[in-house]
Amino acid sequence: MSSTEQGTSSAAPAEPTTAPESAAAPEVPESFYYVHGKDKVVHKVSAGALQHSALIHGMISNLGYTEEQAKANPFPFENIDGDILQMVVDWCNQHKGKPTPPEDTNLPKQKEKLFDLVLAVNYLEIKELLTYCCKQVAMMVKGKSPEEIREIWMIPTDAEDEAAEKEAKKRAGKEAAGETAAAAGDAK
Amino acid sequence: MAEKEGKEDYWSKLPWELKEEIVGYLSFFYKLKFRQVCRETRDMIDSKSLRIQDVRLSESGIKLACRKEIMVFRFRYQYDTFLPFLTYLFSVMMVNELEVTSSGRWLFEKVIQKLPRGIDSLRYNVAYYDDSEIPIYMNWELEDRMDPPDEEKTSLKWMKKLVINQFQKIFRTPILGxxxxxxxxxxxxxxxxxxxxxxxxxxxxxxxxxxxxxxxxxxxxxxxxxxxxxxxxxxxxxxxxxxxxxxxxxxxxxxxxxxxxxxxxxxxxxxxxxxxxxxxxxxxxxxxxxxxxxxxxxxxxxxxxxxxxxxxxxxxxxxx
Structure with missing residues (x-):
């Protein structure tokens, strides 16, 4: 997304939702960047925390923004929900400059949020968090029968899948036939 | 994959690489269960090999053990039903030790045409004259001179060589001098x-x-x-x-x-x-x-x- 677009979408960044942690490195002033999701709420994140995300880290190093430029041009992630982005930002802030533990128990247990989080983290390329999330999804499978998994994750059975595919094909065939008939009518 | 009416199919939202990573965290027991969920999961799990520590094949059934998990499939003489499953298993599994009892040997011979590459060590049980079973261990690298090129390692002829060599070692030398x-x-x-x-x-x-x-x-x-x-x-x-x-x-x-x-x-x-x-x-x-x-x-x-x-x-x- 271009910088002009960003300017219209979030010209005046709202109150940053996360406070910067400046105690760790007092000598060199830490630089901050701004991100926003689908809900346009801007989150202020330190460069150290953003290092977890390979995508954002690459963007920062390529752009070379000053503090003012960064404030004026928050990184837009229109495909990520606001609450999911908040979760990601919180996680990055929590694990800023720290070695990542082998397990993370603070991940959401609800399947909707977890799957959205997996997609967001995959998009932002946060390797450690992605590992936790995938493990969490794998944990959901444990202790469940195939039918239960199918029900929880709303996966259609083979028969349902085939029927849906057939229907889709039929529909596409009908639509194509309708279009050709309309074209013939127009020609007449 | 089609979605159920009015409901969101969470699994199909994920890209293939992520699905593979998630499946990678499942143990073999849950992989077999997850395989039954839909066509896509079945294809995905079949495309990768299953790591199993110990397998014991006998005429009555097959026992699969991996870390703390143990799975036993009893054949109950319905071999026609189980043979495709056995063929599938031998095509995908990577095993540390495969034990084939003397009663299960015919099943093993029926299922495999070529020794599966994924087996590190094979324990072939031979019945002694009093019907007790004596194991013949076959590791693919027994001695320096018994290390053939890869394509030869999996041939039945090579397996026979090993069986006879081991047989000579186990039976003949200790029993008969x-x-x-x-x-x-x-x-x-x-x-x-x-x-x-x-x-x-x-x-x-x-x-x-x-x-x-x-x-x-x-x-x-x-x-x-x-x-x-x-x-x-x-x-x-x-x-x-x-x-x-x-x-x-x-x-x-x-x-x-x-x-x-x-x-x-x-x-x-x-x-x-x-x-x-x-x-x-x-x-x-x-x-x-x-x-x-x-x-x-x-x-x-x-x-x-x-x-x-x-x-x-x-x-x-x-x-x-």
Missing amino acids: ESDPTNCMLWEAALDKTKEEYAVAIFDPFSPALNDLESSDFHPYFCNFGREYLMTIRGFNKMIVFHPENSKWMSIQVFPLEAFMPTAGPYIWQRRRFFEEKLKIETFDDVYDGMIEEEPSFEKSLRKMQAKKKEFYKDKIWYR
Whole structure:
């Protein structure tokens, strides 16, 4: 997304939702960047925390923004929900400059949020968090029968899948036939 | 993948790489369960190999063990139902140790055409004369000289070599005392020379302790090995045995197990006279032209065989 677009979408960044942690490195002033999701709420994140995300880290190093430029041009992630982005930002802030533990128990247990989080983290390329999330999804499978998994994750059975595919094909065939008939009518 | 009406299909939202990563965190037990969820999960799990620590295959069922998990499938004589499953398992699993009991051997032989590459060590159980089972361990890298190129490692012929080598080590030496070390080389050379479908095994079936020529009985270890193993495995339709009376190696036919009546199996092995009369006997000279002189001295022929073998393996790097 271009910088002009960003300017219209979030010209005046709202109150940053996360406070910067400046105690760790007092000598060199830490630089901050701004991100926003689908809900346009801007989150202020330190460069150290953003290092977890390979995508954002690459963007920062390529752009070379000053503090003012960064404030004026928050990184837009229109495909990520606001609450999911908040979760990601919180996680990055929590694990800023720290070695990542082998397990993370603070991940959401609800399947909707977890799957959205997996997609967001995959998009932002946060390797450690992605590992936790995938493990969490794998944990959901444990202790469940195939039918239960199918029900929880709303996966259609083979028969349902085939029927849906057939229907889709039929529909596409009908639509194509309708279009050709309309074209013939127009020609007449 | 189509979505259920009005509901969101969470799984299909994920990209393929993520799905693979998630499946990678599942244990083999849950992989097998997850495989049943839909077509996509089935394809995904089948595309990767399953790591299982120990597998025990017998006639009654198959036991799969991985870390703390143990899965047992009982066949209940419904082999037709289970054979496709077994074929699938052997095509995808990577096993640390596979144990095949003497009763389950026919299933194993039926399922595999070629030894699966994913098996690190194979334990083949052979029934002893008192029906107790004696394990024959086969690790693919037993000794320096037993390390063939990869394509040879999985062949049935190679497996037979290992079985016989191990058999010699386990049965013959401890039970009957030191056997002639060149004996192994003889059958190895014979196996190398013959085609896969017409493999030959060379055995000295007589106990070294029973040197008196009057005794024509084979030692029970041999009967059982012949009955339980050689006759049920593909390819062993000829066998060469050492004839102590005229110091000649002779070949005898090994029939598939079905050719014998249940009680006739051991008999044919115990009475030499029986098969001498009934079966076509070829001398060793017929198999190895010019290897044995007209009046053969056993030692002389062995020396000659060793020289031949050295020459045979001269350009085989793996053998050195």
